[in-house]
Amino acid sequence: MEDRTCGSDDASEINEERSNNPVNTPSYVQILGNGMDTQDTSPSVLLFFGTERYVFNVGEVMEKRTQIDRIFFSRVCSETAGGLPGLLLTLSGIGHEVKIWGPKDLNYLAAAMQHFISDNLMEQFDWPGHVHDSNGDANSTSQKIDDHHILLNNVFVKISAIVLQPSQSESDVSGKNPVSSSVIYICELQEIKRKFDAQKADSLGLKCGPKRGKLQGGEPVQSDLLDIMIHPDDVLGPSVPGPIVLLIDCPTLLHLQELLSVQSFSRYYADSAENAPNSSKNVNCVIHLSPAHVTKTDDYQIWMSRFGAAQHIMAGHQMKNIKVPILKASAEMGIRLNYLCPQFFPAPRFWSLQDWKRTPSGLKTQNVDLATRVCEPILAENFLKFQLRPHRNLGLDRSCLPNLTSPQEIIHELQSKKQKIMETSGEKACVQANVVVTKRPRLNRSALPDCMEGINREVMEIVILGTGSSQPSMYRNVSSVFLNLFSKGSLLLDCGEATLGQLKRRFGIEGADEVVRSLRCIWISHIHADHHTGLARILAQRRDLLKGIPHDPLIVIGPVQLKDYLDAYQRLEHLDMQFLDCEHTKESHTIVESLKKVLVEAGLETLISVPVEHCEPAYGVVLMAANRVNRVGKMIPVEARIFW
Helix, strand or coil: CCCCCCHHHHHHCCCHHHHHCHHHCCEEEEEECCCCCCCCCCCEEEEECCCCEEEECCCCCCCCCCCCCEEECCCCCHHHHCCHHHHHHHHHHCCCCCEEECCCCHHHHHHHHCCCCCCCHHHCEECCCCCCCCCCCHHHCCEEECCEEEEEECCCEEEEEEEECCCCCCCCCCCCCCCCCEEEEEEEECCECCCECHHHHHHCCCCCCHHHHHHHCCCCEECCCCCCEECHHHHECCCECCCEEEEECCCCHHHHHHHHCCHHHHHHCCCCCCCCCCCCCCCCEEEECCCHHHHCCHHHHHHHHCCCCCEEEECCCCHHHHHCCCCHHHHHHHHHHHHHCCCCCCCCCCCCCCCCCCCCCCCCCCCHHHHHHCCCCEECCCCCEEEEECHHHCEEECCCCCCCCCHHHHHHHHHHHHHHHHHHHHHHHHHCCCCCCCCCCCCCHHHCCHHHCCCCCCCCEEEEEECECCCCCCCCCECEEEEECHHHCEEEEEECCCHHHHHHHHHCHHHHHHHHHHEEEEECCCCCHHHCCCHHHHHHHHHHHCCCCCCCCEEEEECHHHHHHHHHHCCCCCCCEEEEEHHHHCCHHHCCHHHHHHHHHCCEEEEEEEECCCCCCCEEEEEEEEEEECCCCCEEEEEEEECC
16 A cells, blocks of 8 residues: 555665676565554565565565566465455556466466456466476476475576475365465575686786686686686685575474475585585575464474574564554554544554564573574564675664654644644634634434434444555555444455455454454455455455354355356365355345345345446445334334445
C-alpha cells in the first residue's frame, strides 16, 4: 500500500561508473516486513544491486513495485505467495516480465493463476532441476553441483538453491495437506578480483601496455627490460571473497532433519574439519524464515553456531513485531478517525507503543554453551538492512527503520492542527462578519426506519475492510466487506488480497482468528483478482485453526471460473471448502441445502446473486433477513443490498 523500501532512493545515487563496476555498486539485503504486525503472511526479503532487485517470497500486502527482476520462493503456499497474483498483474500492466524460481509446487500455482491472468505465466516460472524442452530457454536451466542447484550467476551474484524434501509425510486429518518441499537459498556476491601491483610490475621491467592486461587475465608474459618471464602471481595481490548471505526456511522438524543432513553445507561451516586450511567460505549473514518452534530447538541452534561470526537475523513470526503497524499511514488515519468518531471507527488493534523498546536478542536458550557459541541473533524489523557493499559498510544498517509514533502523539498532532484551523477560522470570521453561518442539523436517531428497530452493533455489524479498486493504496485495501452476526456466524462479501490482515488490524490477532473460525460463507462477485486473491489465505487459515475440530467445509459462492481456480489451487494445498456457482443462487428455490442451513443459522431468509453489468459474469448480492415483529406487532422484512 505504501512505499516501504529504500531501493528506489539508493538507485538514484548510483553513478554510471559504479553501475559498470559491480564491486563498487552499493548492495544490501533488506527485510520487507509485510505481515510482521498481523502475523498473517511471511515477510519478504529484498536483495538489492542498484540496477538489479531480487525478492524472496511475496506475501500479501507486499508493495507492488515495478522494479523487480527476479522472484524466489522458499515455499509455495498462501502465506509466502499470496501477493504474487497482484504483483504479476501490476508488472504485466507495464509490459515487464520477471523470472520466478521456487519449489516444484510453483507449477501448481502457475496453473491456477492462469484462470484469471491471461499471460502465459508458465514461461516465467522455473524450479531447481527443471529440464526445459527444445523450445525452452536453455539459459534458465539450473546447473547442479552436489546438493546445490545454481540458478543464477551474473556479474553481481551467484544464487544457488538446496531443496529440502522430507521423506516422511505429515498430513492433516483429511490427509490432503502433505508437507511440501522448501528451498534454501545461498547468495554469494562475486569476489573482488586480484589487484594489479604497478610498482612490482615496474621493478620487473614491465612497461605500461597490453602485457599488463594479459597478466590480469591470467597469462604469463616476457619482461620488456629483463630476461625473465613474469607470472600473474608476481604482480597480482590476493582476491577478496564476496559476502555470502543465506536464506533459511525450515518450516517443520522434518525439514530440519533434512537440513542437518545436507553434506555440501560443510564448505560454509566455520568449524568443519572437512575443509582444507583457508578453503571454507565465510558466511556474513543468515536470515531465518523458520518458525520459532523450529529455531528454538537445540539441534537448530547447534547448526546456527557452525557459521562462526555470521550475523543471524530471525525473520520468522515474532510477537514483538505486532506492536508496530507496518502500514503506518493507514494506522495513523485510523487513530485520527477513532478520535473524531469512535462510534463508527474503532481504534486499530495494534499494541500501545508507549513502552515499546527494541530488543537485540532474537534467540533464547537454556544451553549456556550454545549461548556463547552463537553470534547474538537479532529480531528482524521492517526495513532492517544488512549492507554487503561497499566493504567498508559491511554489517547491519538501521537507518531505514521507521520512526515510532505513539497514538497519543498522533492525537496531540491532530488537536494542534484543529486548534490552528479554529484560530484561522476565527480570524476570517472577524473579517467576514456579515456572513451568516448555518449549523448542520444533527442526525435524528429516533427517525430510523422500522426495519432497523432493535438492531445494534451487538446484533449485526458491517465492517468495510476494503473499497480500493484494482490494487491497494495508501489508505484503502481492495474489496471486501465483513458481515458480523456474532453468535450466529459471519460472512464475507468479496475477499481481495490482504483481507485476513485487515481483519487482524480490526479485531486483533486472537479476535481475527475467532472471526475466521466463525465464517460460514464467502461470496465472490466476479473473477477480477482484486475481489478474490485473499480467498486462499483465509481458507488456509480457517483450515489450520479448525484442525482436529469437527466442522463443516466453508461455503464459497462465486462465478464458475472461480471454481476452476480453486480446484487447480487445491493441488497445492487443501482449502477445506464447498463451492457453489452464483448461477445456482439467482433464485431462492434453487439454493442448495448446505447454504440453506447456513442462512437459517445466521437468521437470514435468503441470499440472491443478481447479474450486473461488469465483466462476464459478474454479480451483485441481496441478503434478506428472516421476518421480525416490530414494537407494534407488525411483521416486517429486513433487507440489505450490496452491489459491485
